[in-house]
Amino acid sequence: MQKNTFHFNTNRLMVIINGALVGVLTGIVVSVFRMSIEHSLSWWRDMYTYIKNGHWSMLVLVVLINLVIGVIVALLVKKEPNIAGSGIPQVEGQLMDQLHLNCFSILWRKFVAGILAIGSGLMLGREGPSIQLGAAVGQGVAETIKVDHSQKKSLIAAGAASGLAAAFNAPLAGVMFVLEEIYHSFSPVIWLGALAGSVIADAISTIVFGQTPVLAVGQLPIIPVRLYGLLLILGLVLGLLGFLYQKTLLASQKIYQWTHLPKYLNGLIPLMLVIPLGLFWSDGLGGGNNLVLALGHHVPGIKILLAMVLVRFIFSMISYGSGLPGGIFLPILTLGALNGAIIGQIFVIFGWLSASYLIDFAVIGMAAYFAAIGKAPFTAIILIIEMVGSVTHVLPLAFVSLVAYLVVDLCNGAPIYESLLNRLLQNQEEDGDQQLITLEVPVLAGTVLEDREIRDIDWLSQSLITMVKRGNQSLLPAGDLILRPGDIIYVRTAQAESKKVRASLLLKM
Known part of the structure; x- marks a missing residue:
């Protein structure tokens, strides 16, 4: 027994x-x-x-x-x-x-x-x-x-x-x-x-x-459904502005080549330029969370907002393009809030929007601008909900973020961090190209791997699948094994070919 x-x-x-x-x-x-x-x-x-x-x-x-x-x-x-x-x-x-x-x-x-x-x-x-x-x-x-x-x-x-x-x-x-x-x-x-x-x-x-959300701008009024036409316009404009940001940021790194300085010394330029900026506008220094918090108390007029956007956009490019250690996450959110407030102010001037909703446009602007630039709408929505501390604006956040994302996608804009990684890899010295590494590639719905037998997949030369993981199971990569969405395959390949191999396996049908 x-x-x-x-x-x-x-x-x-x-x-x-x-x-x-x-x-x-x-x-x-x-x-x-x-x-x-x-x-x-x-x-x-x-x-x-x-x-x-x-x-x-x-x-x-x-x-x-x-x-x-x-x-x-x-x-x-x-x-x-x-x-x-x-x-x-x-x-x-x-x-x-x-x-x-x-x-x-x-x-x-x-x-x-x-x-x-x-x-x-x-x-x-x-x-x-x-x-x-x-x-x-x-x-x-x-x-x-x-x-x-x-x-x-x-x-x-x-x-x-x-x-x-x-x-x-x-x-x-x-x-x-x-x-x-x-x-x-x-x-x-x-x-x-x-x-x-x-x-x-x-x-x-x-x-x-402390427990106060990082961008706690106060109580946000609920946006009525009748204003969703304005939210559509907001998403379209922020999508275009996000695409502009992507292109400008990538170009800013090339502009520094004109200085003929060693790459590691480029940081001296923004560190000198920040001094007159600090004397002129000390509150505008840093990532910008203090500016977003200030919008919760008072949204300035359109001229002041435009000046703030222009200064922060240009100096953000100067700062990041230099290669100094620092991120674009918070500067993107700040620009999104300011751009959202500007668009809201334009609607107020035309009499289409009550000024009481300006803070909503600033908050939604943060999510949509980041969703467009990073092409990560889910992250943008959840991030703003957590940072602002409000769960009552999920629908407008999702709606505008989706519209902004689609605009950038239609313009063939790539996720900014993916573009930066590609730029980084291009600049890397090609050392150890023959080293073998193991890639971990997910089987995604709609790609060339979905519902295909392993033997029917056109593997690149010098690539070998070593294992398939399905849930808690580790499966041997037999030729008749059918790959399903959610599987993870492990591919042994040369480091120099890894990018090409991964791209071919994630190719859409």
């Missing part, structure tokens, strides 16, 4: 435990990072105000400090080029097996350089660096406890999600951003670890910074 045996399946439990560990460490690192930037920005604003009040001799000190900051950051970027920019394309490249980074080198250099660059008042965001810091923490934990390649990627993803959660107190957006924008697949192993890490990291950040 056969005896039934019972045993616990601890696989998912270990994913959650490891993800939570990454969340604890990331929450501490990013909270210190975030606090340091906030104190630094506050100091710089006070310094510029002090100079404007008649103490002009201090201007020499400010110039010297910024020069020192520029030199320090330049040396850090020269030693570790992968800390340049937001860090999100680098994390995406890691999870796609196209980049191999030194976690400790990234962690401490990005931490120091990010505080110096963002804290000096440049129009850069903390979220991208926070995501890369979290990914470095996740990679460090994976290498310490010696997990396999798949679990290592899971912990890197958990760290990335935890970084965004701690930066913005937005745990659900952290998970969704990793799934929608970075990992491009709804893998159970990935989302479990990411959710565990995000919740813990957010809890630590909440203890440090």
